Amino acid sequence: MLVLYRMYKQNPTFLKDPNFYHAISQPYSLMSIIDPVEHRARRELVAPFFSKRAIYALDGFLWSKIERFCLRITECMGQPVMLQDGFHSLTVDIISTYLFGKPFGMLDEPGFNGQHIRNMEKLIVNIPMCKHFPILRKLALKLPMPIAMRIAPGFAYMAEICTGIVKELLDLRAKETSLDEKASVSKSVTGEDSGLIHQTIYHALLDQSGLAAKGKRAPDMQELIDESILFLSAGTDTSSFTLTIAVYHILSNPSILLKLQQELAELKESCGDQKPSLKAIEKLPYLAGVVKESIRLSHGAPGRLPRVVPSTGANVGNVYLPPGTVVTMCCYYIDLNADIYPEPFKFLPERWLVNPPAEKWFLPFSKGSRSCIGMNLVYAEISMTLAALFMKFDLKLYQTGPKEMEWRDYGLPMTNGHLRVTATPRE
DSSP: OHHHHIIIIIOTTSEEOHHHHHHHSOTTSTTTOOSHHHHHHHHHHHGGGGSHHHHHHTHHHHHHHHHHHHHHHHHTTTSOEEHHHHHHHHHHHHHHHHHHSSOOOGGGSGGGOOHHHHHHHHHHHHHHHHHHOTHHHHHHTTSOHHHHHHHSHHHHHHHHHHHHHHHHHHHHHHTOSOTTTOOIIIIITTGGGTTTOSOOHHHHHTOHHHHHHTTOOOOOHHHHHHHHHHHHHHHHHHHHHHHHHHHHHHHHOHHHHHHHHHHHHHHHHHHTTSOOOHHHHHTOHHHHHHHHHHHHHHOSSOSOOOEEOOTTOEEETTEEEOTTOEEOOOHHHHHTOTTTSSSTTSOOGGGGTSSOOOGGGOOTTOOGGGSOTTHHHHHHHHHHHHHHHHHHEEEEEOSOOHHHHOEEESSSEEESSOOEEEEEEOO
């Protein structure tokens, strides 16, 4: 385990393997940039939007999306709710609005039945194929759409959607001498979200004069497209999968459900008619334990994330690894290590309340300079959504058991079945 910590945290000279990352993701996206200097420059452009302070400022915006999510559940009362699709719809509309200034409208679909979800599933399922045959993804981005949708349907769909959005934003930007004179890109297209977001991510990335004044280069069109594909996939699937794992385990364990409901009832009483703030929600110890345990058992990206041994070579224990050797490890094995997490396959929020495991071994978001940039947003989405769900509704699992919740690793985890629940108003 110390070897893994050195590779991903202590020694930034273990660079990402381009053969792997350029095959499964967009080569000009933040995740796939190999050079540390170039990566740092790009990360600095978007990092302010995912700081703790920035996420706290999104409090009202996040609640507006969660309220709409809960409204869709209310409309489905008396019939099973595809809650897993609901989580995906929620996270898609959150990140698309934060990126571009307008949502994809997934939460407007009755029963969470948007086609975008099915297309995203195709993208995930195609990751292993593209990993072994990288030419497929490249072809899908250049061939006519009917052909591309047969070769790599998920990648082709996302490329088409994101290319259209980026072109639209660039056209708007070209018509304005300054984004600050007329904030049409960030606000006029947001509708109900107008005023809830001070600035969108692409508002900042398109502000060439502002970036130049700071000595920074604005991303070009292809970089913007690649970045949007990354955020719309990694920024939705991981959060929605974690919420799925969380609700399944909560509803499968009556004692956990009761403790969580009691803690949230106290919060609701203390807030009166006001919605609890993210800061107030974060202070709930049992909910925090539930969130951490849910993240642990959802694993982020559970598979191998390869690194390349630097030009100096490396000694690992008594073994010398020559330059260029590809080495890797899975966070899955850390997340389920019994020495760190006793009874690792059990969902135990209490393990985070008293003598919690060392934080350095909590790896779902990776570590160091290449750690997940959206970590604070993920915590906010999960914490606030769980709080809203279990304050508003009494939920019960519907035809959902261990078999449905088994998952496969496609680069991102995907369950074999769907999380279905029935919902009634909580009195």
